[in-house]
Amino acid sequence: MQTLAQTQPVAMPQPKRAWWRDIVGVALIAAVGLAGYWLFPDNLALLTRVIAMALLALSIDLLVGYCGIATLGQAALFGAGAYAAGIACVNGITEPFTLVLIGAVAGSLAGLVMGVVMLRASHGLPQLVLSIAIVQLFHEAANKASAWTGGSDGLAGLSPAALFGVFEFDLWGRTAYLFGLGLLLTVFIVLKFVVRSPFGMLCRGIKEDPVRVGAMGAFVFPVLLKMFMISGSVAGIGGALAAISTQVVGLDSVSFELSANALVMLVLGGIGTLYGALVGTVIFMGFEHVVSSINPFHWMTLVGVLLIVMVLFAPRGLTGLMETYTGLKLGKRGGRA
Amino acid sequence: MSDLFRVEGLSKQFGGLAVSRDISLSLPEGERLALIGPNGAGKTTFVNLVTGQLKPSAGRVFLNGQDVTGLGAVQRVRRGLVRTFQVTRLFSEMTPEEHVTLTILQREGRANRVFARFRGDSAVGGEVEGILATLGLLDVARRRVGEIAYGQQRLLEIAIALALKPKVLLLDEPAAGVPSTDTPRIERALEQLPPSLAVLMIEHDMDLVFRFARRVVVLAAGEVIFQGLPAEVAADDRVREAYLGSYAHARRVA
Numbered sequence: 215m216q217t218l219a220q221t222q223p224v225a226m227p228q229p230k231r232a233w234w235r236d237i238v239g240v241a242l243i244a245a246v247g248l249a250g251y252w253l254f255p256d257n258l259a260l261l262t263r264v265i266a267m268a269l270l271a272l273s274i275d276l277l278v279g280y281c282g283i284a285t286l287g288q289a290a291l292f293g294a295g296a297y298a299a300g301i302a303c304v305n306g307i308t309e310p311f312t313l314v315l316i317g318a319v320a321g322s323l324a325g326l327v328m329g330v331v332m333l334r335a336s337h338g339l340p341q342l343v344l345s346i347a348i349v350q351l352f353h354e355a356a357n358k359a360s361a362w363t364g365g366s367d368g369l370a371g372l373s374p375a376a377l378f379g380v381f382e383f384d385l386w387g388r389t390a391y392l393f394g395l396g397l398l399l400t401v402f403i404v405l406k407f408v409v410r411s412p413f414g415m416l417c418r419g420i421k422e423d424p425v426r427v428g429a430m431g432a433f434v435f436p437v438l439l440k441m442f443m444i445s446g447s448v449a450g451i452g453g454a455l456a457a458i459s460t461q462v463v464g465l466d467s468v469s470f471e472l473s474a475n476a477l478v479m480l481v482l483g484g485i486g487t488l489y490g491a492l493v494g495t496v497i498f499m500g501f502e503h504v505v506s507s508i509n510p511f512h513w514m515t516l517v518g519v520l521l522i523v524m525v526l527f528a529p530r531g532l533t534g535l536m537e538t539y540t541g542l543k544l545g546k547r548g549g550r551a
Numbered sequence: 552m553s554d555l556f557r558v559e560g561l562s563k564q565f566g567g568l569a570v571s572r573d574i575s576l577s578l579p580e581g582e583r584l585a586l587i588g589p590n591g592a593g594k595t596t597f598v599n600l601v602t603g604q605l606k607p608s609a610g611r612v613f614l615n616g617q618d619v620t621g622l623g624a625v626q627r628v629r630r631g632l633v634r635t636f637q638v639t640r641l642f643s644e645m646t647p648e649e650h651v652t653l654t655i656l657q658r659e660g661r662a663n664r665v666f667a668r669f670r671g672d673s674a675v676g677g678e679v680e681g682i683l684a685t686l687g688l689l690d691v692a693r694r695r696v697g698e699i700a701y702g703q704q705r706l707l708e709i710a711i712a713l714a715l716k717p718k719v720l721l722l723d724e725p726a727a728g729v730p731s732t733d734t735p736r737i738e739r740a741l742e743q744l745p746p747s748l749a750v751l752m753i754e755h756d757m758d759l760v761f762r763f764a765r766r767v768v769v770l771a772a773g774e775v776i777f778q779g780l781p782a783e784v785a786a787d788d789r790v791r792e793a794y795l796g797s798y799a800h801a802r803r804v805a
Contacts, residue, residue, distance in 0.1 A: 411665050411667055411668070411669060412664050413667075414665075414669075418642065423640050426636075428624055430653070430654050431625055431715060432663075436663070437663060
């Protein structure tokens with residue numbers, strides 16, 4: 215008979231350090247970002263847009279990848295950040311970091327509202343439907359409140375002050391791009407800590423089995439609501455960045471289409487790693503840009519084909535594909551990322 | 552003098568169907584009680600009523616002399632009423648170490664912290680190692696739960712429960728689905744439970760019941776039909792009838 219005493223002398227294996235992998239990862243993101251700055255000086259506006267979308271995709275990953283909450287309404291939070299920053303800007307608050315902070319707070323509050331509503335439903339399809347309803351309501355609210363938002367004409371005339379009082383937001387978008395890249399790196403590093411915190415682990419637990427988490431004595435609802443607020447602040451930062459860089463805020467920033475596109479980008483890159491959100495956004499928007507310039511009429515068809523191929527042959531997204539072929543774990547899959 | 556844990560007249564009806572009927576029992580400190588009964592006797596419903604997953608139609612649940620009938624499942628766990636699951640409910644992507652760490656952080660009210668390190672606290676680390684050592688899970692502490700043996704997963708269920716420092720522990724078929732070669736490990740784990748803990752175990756494996764329990768309660772058709780010592784249970788007519796139906800009275804064919 216094997217007794218426990220016989221198994222006791224085995225020591226607990228030491229954890230492998232995963233930090234270097236993330237340091238390399240962040241360095242790579244910075245390198246790719248700077249390479250983009252040097253290689254495509256004429257496309258910095260597009261690249262800044264990619265960064266704003268990457269923030270939106272990251273915010274969805276927090277909910278989908280770490281909590282198991284499906285959402286097709288994340289642009290509500292993005293748009294809340296964009297409009298809040300935009301409205302503040304036209305009303306005299308023009309310091310860029312303050313605008314980003316305003317965007318984050320607005321996104322976070324919108325996340326709170328969204329969370330309270332969506333978490334009424336227990337899971338899956340009802341949540342998805344609620345998320346669509348919420349983004350449509352936000353869209354309609356932004357449309358109707360035209361005194362504040364400019365309605366369907368959009369909110370124009372934003373003129374953010376110079377960054378650090380020195381770097382003007384120039385016509386070529388250099389300042390906006392580097393500002394965005396800095397924001398993205400900061401947010402990414404913070405989120406890597408968040409998903410590894412006790413709170414992050416609790417979220418992963420809830421994703422897999424909320425009943426077990428309850429039996430551990432933890433309430434599920436407040437944890438998820440907190441993640442909604444964190445996710446909202448990330449989306450709001452993305453929205454604020456979009457507002458600052460383009461100097462207009464349109465109704466498309468609170469649209470279902472934007473939400474759906476961002477979710478597609480995330481799924482393309484792979485959920486639950488944070489890296490996937492970035493990879494997916496870059497690939498999707500790069501592909502979209504190239505294909506739409508080659509064939510302006512049928513580019514959506516080609517994007518559709520790309521997605522079908524992805525779902526059939528790499529259901530875990532590009533990062534999943536990479537993990538399979540390199541053995542390198544990017545996300546929380548071995549319990550030691 | 553109040554018992555550590557007591558249920559009084561617990562009943563549950565689904566529509567017109569009474570699944571639990573007027574169940575009363577109590578557990579003093581250190582009790583080892585086995586709840587047995589044929590399939591469909593209402594054992595799982597009883598556990599769900601006790602833990603707060605289901606609301607009873609009538610009756611009360613007391614923990615430490617306090618009426619907890621109106622409290623939800625999470626609140627009951629926080630007051631020391633902890634359960635394990637009949638079918639393991641674990642996080643397949645996490646390691647045993649992470650399960651127990653998360654549980655301890657939760658117990659200490661630190662599991663909701665965003666700006667804290669998960670593995671930073673050496674006191675927690677020491678406690679985790681202690682619990683995993685007691686259950687013989689140290690060698691798989693950093694393997695994904697999806698990769699470890701089912702018997703080890705069952706032990707981890709118990710480890711999580713113990714990490715909550717329960718006063719009352721409900722074990723829902725701790726040996727269910729475990730290959731017989733691993734049953735001794737479960738048995739050892741049960742023997743090593745803290746002596747003051749009041750344990751209510753639901754189990755089909757009668758060998759385990761007889762070895763573990765000091766008292767046995769038999770449930771049939773939602774009712775308690777027997778309460779007494781393990782030695783008496785097999786001789787009881789109502790128990791025999793509940794398990795064997797009319798065959799209990801069948802005469803041997805020559």
